[in-house]
Structure formats: C-alpha cells, structure tokens
Amino acid sequence: GAVVSQHPSWVICKSGTSVKIECRSLDFQATTMFWYRQFPKQSLMLMATSNEGSKATYEQGVEKDKFLINHASLTLSTLTVTSAHPEDSSFYICSAPMIGQGGGEAFFGQGTRLTVV
C-alpha cells in the first residue's frame, strides 16, 4: 500500500528551541496532508490541514504562530514547533490521503515523539 514517511521518529529538544517534523508521501502525490497530536493515553486531535501551495488551515485552539506548517511540494509537508515548551511534548502524526478512481484512504506516518526538556 501507499507509504507515508515521517521524520524524525523521536526528538528531544531544549525549551525555547524549534523542531521541524517532515511528512512525505513516498509513492503518491498529496495536495492535502493532515497533522494530528496525541497526548499520552489519549486519542488523536486534528491540529491543522496542510494545503500544497497555500496556507494551512488550523483547528480552533491551535496557535498558528507556534505550529508552523509548510506544504511546499506535492509530496512534503513540514510542521515546525517553534519556541518549544515542555507542554508541547506529545506524539505528532501526519496523514496523507491517496485518492484513486474508486475512492481513497488516509495513510499515516510513523509518528514523531517530541520531548521538550
């Protein structure tokens, strides 16, 4: 099946620094990708929709200046957590839909575990 690659799989950073997470669709093009966040023992929450060539759409309560999203090509979206703080520590997962003639399916990256110390 289609593959979505997310990198890095885990990262530890100091408070105040920025971290970039990449999400790539490896064998298909995705004009839209989605970023989710999962706190420990909780479900996933949609953070934002990444749109190729245009601005991302953020869900209510998600700070767009803190979570910068760039979708510069049809196969790559990046999420940058700026001025990270310990409360930003979480599991971040991206997804990309692969759409064909008979419909489509959302495929997920491996996830990135961010720990801010």
Place this chain on the structure above:
Amino acid sequence: ELKVEQNPLFLSMQEGKNYTIYCNYSTTSDRLYWYRQDPGKSLESLFVLLSNGAVKQEGRLMASLDTKARLSTLHITAAVHDLSATYFCAVDMDSNYQLIWGAGTKLIIKP
C-alpha cells in the same frame, strides 16, 4: 459538530472469548476507519469501511458499518494475547479524509 463515541474504553478479557467494540458517530458519514495502536507506536490500519452494510474480516477481527444507525462494530473472535492493544475508530468528516477520532478502547487479553 461531529462526535465519535467509542465503547467500552477499557476491556479486559480472557483468551478464547468473543467481544465487540462499538463506535457511534453523530452525523452522516459513509467512511469509517479502524486502527490499532501498540504502546509508543504509531497507527496500524485495520479496516476501511466505505459504504452502508460493509463488512470486512481479517483473521480474528471483523468490522461492520451501518450508516443508517451511525454505528460501526469491531468484533473479536476467540481472542488471543497478541491482540492486546488500543483500538481506535475514526470517521471521515465531509469525506475529505479529515478524521475525527473516538477515544480509543484499550484491550487487554489475558493468557
């Protein structure tokens, strides 16, 4: 607002038993996903249900979708320890691949 309710949230069962996880959602949708997540890992796709009456089976797991009742079920037959994980259902809002997630069901299967 689309809400997805999953129950039970926690299930502890013995090997060999059968059980069902339920996923109710609040507005019309005809695209529902089931995922498995092991601790500290990402999501493993189990089933994609795309139409009313859809039924899919893989090994000891079977999923079904009733769009009229806004209900999906994940049935576990003769559970084995390896099926211990957290299971999520997710509903596609507006058929645009933007998913709304259930709270998850943590399943523990005791040998």
